[in-house]
Amino acid sequence: RLRPHGGDRYRSGARLERVVDRVQPVLDPPYAHAVQKVFVDLYDKGLIYRDNRMVNWDPGSRSAISDLEVEDREVTDTLYYIDYPLESGRGSVTIATVRPETMLADTALAVHPDDDRYTRLIGETAILPLVGRRLKIIADPYVKPEFGTGALKITPGHDPNDFEIGRTHGLDEVTVIGEDGLMTEAAGERFAGLKVLDARDAVVAALEAEGAIAGTEPYEHDVPHSHRSGMRIEPLISLQWFCDMEKLAEPAIRVVKEGRVRFHPENPWAGVYLSWMENIRPWCVSRQLWWGHQIPVWYCDECGEMIAAEEEPEQCPCGKGSPRRDPDVLDTWFSSALWPFATLRWPADTPELRAFYPTDVLVTARDIIFLWVARMIMMGIEFTGEIPFTDVPITSVIQAPDGRRMSKSLGTGIDPLDEIDEYGADAVRFGLIAMASTQDVRYSEKRVKQGQDLANKLWNASRLVLLKVDPDVEPAPRPETAEDRWILSRLERATERIGGRYESFELSRAALDLYDFFWGEVCDWYLELVKPRLYDEQADRTALSATLLHVLERVLKLAHPLIPFVTEEIWSFLPGERGLLAASPWPKVDPERFDEAAEGQVGSVIEAITALRRYRDEVGAPAGARIPGRILAAGYEGALDHVARLARFELEPGSDENGDVVATVAIPRGSVQVLRSDAIDTGEAERRREAEVKRLQSEIARAEGKLANSGFVSKAPEHVVEAERQKLARLKAELEELS
């Protein structure tokens, strides 16, 4: 029913000046070339190196993964207390561990240097049960005396902390668990080949047989798991490729501190980014997967040389071997980090690159700030010398309606296409934008419904305007009356406010501000106020038509980013040749149209109508009945018909003491006397009057109390005190009218 401008493919409502598709960089040779160039350059700069280090080994994917791909899960393990006899034969040291199978790789015991219970043992040797290895007892401040027994077994091959301690103290690194998740030969023939958990049982059984288990207790703690496979991470020493991040991070920290790259909202995201960057650690970039950009490094079996090159070397410089390529691939985020420029065919100096790099805005969610955003900034600066983008709006995360994460496995996901089928693309877009604020929010189908209602309202309001307006008139602000000046003033204020919201990436505020202005001011008041003129076939409606079209045109522009399809469709019905709304310029605020007088005047009219309507309802007046009354207030000279028509009163100006006044309704700068008529239930009217008197009395008391407070009068700003005084005077006048 609605034409998707730009073809089927752009149903999202995105308007793209130019489209560059880069779907799968692994399959895109120029992109792959960029990845290899970056790797080799970083290698040549000494920022990428190969090392035997402790990595997060994911037994599920059988690959190393980065720190960022690890998530902690709470697990209940058994904490085993194991006795390690001293070589001297004078007793034993008891340690606590949740992973007894790794004891086979122990190469030391450690205690805190200041722990009085153990200081005499430092430098002594203990004997590793089952294995018989001699373990030196070392002192290291890492050990927490209060945990367990205060003595720690050191397993540099299978624990990240122990690895660091081992490197510090120059300990042997024994590996008893292989990359296949099975115990290695080094574990001894009793255990070799067993799965880790089976090995644990076997080790515990063997220790029990030796009487070396001093006790057990259940122990709850967080254990790292693979984000990808969900399996428990096996920390292993492994030969991997690492990227040293500190040098890359330095300028990337600076550009955010200097405000050249801005996060929105700045709090807390700039801080989150900076604190991660300032504590950045080496990035393990190699993966033992078959899918990905293969690492551009070759090894020569003959001379042992390692060659990093963008092209495969025919022959090793040593002249003997034909080099063999490293089978590992790169972390997918390594290639993603190059996205802003590699998609544009960098390192070639293409027109695309010159035109679109750097770009302006990268919209994303917070979970990807480190994985992607930070790395794009670092790589962008390093390889192009420029920041890749200037603004990074961080969207809120939309949760399932019940507050859980949206996820496929939980079945809590919502398919936007289903929602679009039900409510329309504009509605889903508006709803998502309106519900997303600065914090995480639950998906609200009601907001989408609200978007649908708004799109519908836009359509209907446009219909009113377009069917009644003189079609030969050019849209232009041509005010004839107070309400014209009022809406034109309000229109400029809305333009300023909503434009500012877009500018500062407060899209949900933009959406709600637009909703309020269009529905609450344009539809509820302006269109209602101009109807008599609009329907008057005799009158010259040229100026009114111009103004109405101007208002409509502006509203469509303000709404277009939120509601692209319906606004574009309506736009096409506006008179004249005007091209696409999407391509039309954003409106400039015209401060000349600000009109305080008109805003005050029409504001009073609105208040008066609302007060009279409330009165009608409270006294149970039939909806169709016109109530006679007299208006005793200044400033309604040109608006009497408006008030009368929209409040359904029969109003005459001035005070006539003849006539039966049954009530007085306060309106700005005066009141309306309601005259006796069949429409009014006098009993209801009396009850209403009494309630109003009571309300006024309590408000007067409050205002008087405030003004009697010498602290308030002497210390509050003058205009606040003055406002309070005027309010009190007004309330007293209203009470006077009622009594």
Add this chain to the structure above:
RNA sequence: GGGCGGUUAGCUCAGUUGGUAGAGCGCCUGCCUUACAAGCAGGAGGUCGCCCGUUCGAGCCGGGCACCGCCCACCA
């Protein structure tokens, strides 16, 4: 263990410099009023998590507490 965010109307959420709380939905009442019943008019409903403090005045500022959530971190 550090850091951050949340706690406001039955529900989902706003609330920009401190000046007696707002929206949408839901609910109640009345309306098919000539753009729109996917609508119009009106209404009810809140000790702004708790306690202290600063201030003439606190949902907004400071301190503490309680729950909920997130991030970072090498605690067996």
